Amino acid sequence: xxxxxxxxxxxxxxxxxxxxxxxxxxxxxxxxxxxxQSPYPPNVNVIRVMCSGRIxxxxxxxxxxxxxxxxxxxxxxxxxxxxxxxxxxxAQRYRLLLQLLEPFGIERERCRFDFVSAGEGxxxxxxxxxxxxxxRALGPLIIPA
Amino acid sequence: MADKPKLSMYWAAACGGCEIAxxxxxxxxxxxxxxxxxxxxxCLLDTKKKDIEALPDGAIAIxxxxxxxxxxxxxxxxxxxxxxxQTLIAFGSCSAEGCIPGLANFHTRDDLMKAxxxxxxxxxxxxxxxPRPETEVAEGTLQLPAFYDRVRTxxxxxxxxxxxxxxxxxxxxxxxxVSAVIAGAPLPPKGGVLGAGRSAVCEECDxxxxxxxxxxxxxxxxxxxxxEACLLEQGLICMGIAxxxxxxxLCPKVNMxxxxxxxxxxxVLDQGAKMVAALGSIIDIGDTKGLAEEEIFRRIDAVFxxxxxxxxxxxxxxxxxxxxxxxxx
Numbered sequence: 001x002x003x004x005x006x007x008x009x010x011x012x013x014x015x016x017x018x019x020x021x022x023x024x025x026x027x028x029x030x031x032x033x034x035x036x037q038s039p040y041p042p043n044v045n046v047i048r049v050m051c052s053g054r055i056x057x058x059x060x061x062x063x064x065x066x067x068x069x070x071x072x073x074x075x076x077x078x079x080x081x082x083x084x085x086x087x088x089x090x091a092q093r094y095r096l097l098l099q100l101l102e103p104f105g106i107e108r109e110r111c112r113f114d115f116v117s118a119g120e121g122x123x124x125x126x127x128x129x130x131x132x133x134x135x136r137a138l139g140p141l142i143i144p145a
Numbered sequence: 146m147a148d149k150p151k152l153s154m155y156w157a158a159a160c161g162g163c164e165i166a167x168x169x170x171x172x173x174x175x176x177x178x179x180x181x182x183x184x185x186x187x188c189l190l191d192t193k194k195k196d197i198e199a200l201p202d203g204a205i206a207i208x209x210x211x212x213x214x215x216x217x218x219x220x221x222x223x224x225x226x227x228x229x230x231q232t233l234i235a236f237g238s239c240s241a242e243g244c245i246p247g248l249a250n251f252h253t254r255d256d257l258m259k260a261x262x263x264x265x266x267x268x269x270x271x272x273x274x275x276p277r278p279e280t281e282v283a284e285g286t287l288q289l290p291a292f293y294d295r296v297r298t299x300x301x302x303x304x305x306x307x308x309x310x311x312x313x314x315x316x317x318x319x320x321x322x323v324s325a326v327i328a329g330a331p332l333p334p335k336g337g338v339l340g341a342g343r344s345a346v347c348e349e350c351d352x353x354x355x356x357x358x359x360x361x362x363x364x365x366x367x368x369x370x371x372x373e374a375c376l377l378e379q380g381l382i383c384m385g386i387a388x389x390x391x392x393x394x395l396c397p398k399v400n401m402x403x404x405x406x407x408x409x410x411x412x413v414l415d416q417g418a419k420m421v422a423a424l425g426s427i428i429d430i431g432d433t434k435g436l437a438e439e440e441i442f443r444r445i446d447a448v449f450x451x452x453x454x455x456x457x458x459x460x461x462x463x464x465x466x467x468x469x470x471x472x473x474x
Contacts, residue, residue: 057418057425061468078433078441088433088441093425095445096455100417103251103456105474115438143473144295 015135017070018063019044019128022052024082025117026074032121040125041132044072052076053086057097060111065143070110070135074127077115087115109134110141150206152177153185153197154236155226157212157219158246158296163237164188166313167209173320180327181206194222197229205229207326209236209309213246213465214297217278218290227303234339238312240299242408243465245312247296248457250464250471254294296465307332309340312406312462315392341391343411346403350385350394352376357427362451365402376402377427382458387419406462415468417459 021027027048033040049055052075060071073094075087094113101111112131116124154167164186168174177183185192185205197205208230214220227233238244249257258275262268280287299305309322318340325332333339342348354375363380370376376383376397384405385397396403409416430444452458464471 053426057421058413058415058468061415061418064473065468078436078438088430089426091441092428092430092445093421095442096421096425096449097418099449099455100421100459103472104469105472141473143469 013136013140015043015069015132015140016067017044017072017131017135018068019046019072019074020049020052020055020059021046021074021116022076022082022087023048023050025076025080025115026052026124028118029074029116029120029124032119033124034121036121038121038125040128043132043135044128051081051083051086052090053081053083053088055090055093057093057100060097064106064110064141067143069138069141070112070131072127072131073111073113074116074124075113077117080117106141107138109138149180149182151185151204152181152183152207152209153205153226153230154183154188154209154211155185155222156188157210157222157240157299158215159212159237159239160245161188162313163209163211163239166237166311166316167319169316170320170323171316173323176327177323180323194225197225200229202228203231205231207232207234209234210240210299211237211313213239213243214293214299214302215246215249216290216292220293220302221290223299223303232306233299233304235299235305235308237314238310238406238408238462241308241310241466242463243296243298244406244462247298247463247465247471248461250295251456251460252472254292258292295471298466301465306335307337307339310338310389310406310408311341311392314340315395317393318391338389338411341389341407344390345410346385346388346390346392346394346397346407347375348390349392350375350397352397354378358429359427360429360431360448362448364452370400372400376400382424382452384416384420384459386423387413387416387459404461405459408463408466416463417456417467420459421455 021030030046052073055073063071075090081087098108114127185197208226210226210233214223235241239246262270262275263273276289278289278291322340352375353373357378359380361380362382368381370379370381377386381402383397383402385403388403388405389407389410391407405416409419413419428448430448433441460467
């Protein structure tokens with residue numbers, strides 16, 4: 001998976017980003033962007049989870065280890081969680097995970113958390129676009145063999 | 146004497162505590178001696194490396210290898226003992242998952258050398274001398290084993306048959322393993338963990354566990370915990386929830402939070418990430434109804450803010466064995 005990586009600053013670098021999207025809000029938001037045929041960068045590989053609270057921080061570590069340059073977690077807005085409080089759990093894990101990633105040398109911008117509801121196709125496009133540009137500017141994440 | 150199976154024990158990047166744990170078998174060490182020819186252990190015996198090299202391959206029945214792989218010498222001895230042993234056991238946290246020496250993986254080798262040989266307040270090194278694999282002197286070339294960029298676990302450099310976790314492994318668990326081998330009891334499949342449970346330390350901990358809602362986290366010195374309730378519920382970061390059982394929950398029994406020395410439970414790849422998962426679900430940031438999203442983040446950060454070094458705490462024993470293994474850039 002690291003074969004397509006190029007050096008920092010090379011314009012040929014296309015970030016590989018893993019997106020964990022909650023089934024009820026954010027995935028539906030992505031669908032909305034798709035239905036509306038809104039263009040957005042194709043760099044995010046979406047993994048649908050039943051709830052953002054299901055996202056084990058090990059998934060994020062594993063994504064980076066397997067060659068992701070960035071990971072984005074999208075959850076329901078506070079109060080909208082289908083399971084009442086899964087998104088609060090996810091937010092708490094995310095804030096703590098950021099503290100863990102820093103000493104590993106992984107910039108905090110490589111792991112983003114945001115809220116996208118089922119109606120927010122436009123916000124999905126905006127968040128994804130920002131994320132791809134941020135990671136593109138950071139360059140590839142190279143894991144030593 | 147010669148008919149007894151050979152038992153050896155070696156230390157790589159380790160502190161010597163694993164040898165102490167073995168000696169802490171107390172009088173049962175005599176049973177070990179009766180069943181095995183304990184023939185190699187640099188901490189306790191005078192056998193040399195050349196004596197090991199002279200043995201036929203597979204001549205040693207069991208080698209207990211403690212210590213992480215930090216230098217070329219550690220790796221050489223690991224590979225030598227692998228060749229000479231029928232069963233190679235990663236003994237103790239250092240060889241199983243890297244342990245305290247493995248925390249160095251949060252820094253580069255150059256940073257370590259600088260901190261230890263140049264910047265340390267108690268160091269007087271006017272010539273700025275740093276150990277190198279080869280040094281030219283008038284008499285010739287002096288050699289030191291190479292110091293690797295990263296600490297690795299035993300299984301990351303050679304084939305390991307079993308793992309005995311713990312810092313150090315508890316003597317009663319060492320005895321469980323040794324007595325099972327002496328009795329000829331069937332061992333688990335290769336790659337399995339011996340001398341420990343499969344679940345979490347909480348399983349063995351007698352403290353009363355209720356619904357967990359933590360509004361404030363304390364460092365160990367800031368709080369004298371109550372004797373009954375779960376330490377985590379009292380706001381101390383007890384790693385028992387993300388740590389393999391088998392020790393008998395010794396630390397929580399004496400009011401000290403578990404620091405995670407038995408490594409992750411069965412099926413968990415990354416003890417630190419699992420601890421994040423666990424803590425993330427039990428923090429109570431109060432009534433959040435109607436609060437702005439930034440305010441929610443601010444409240445979460447305020448609760449977590451009282452602890453200075455989560456990575457060092459959560460990966461105290463398991464960094465080289467974790468998913469990312471250490472600093473990546």
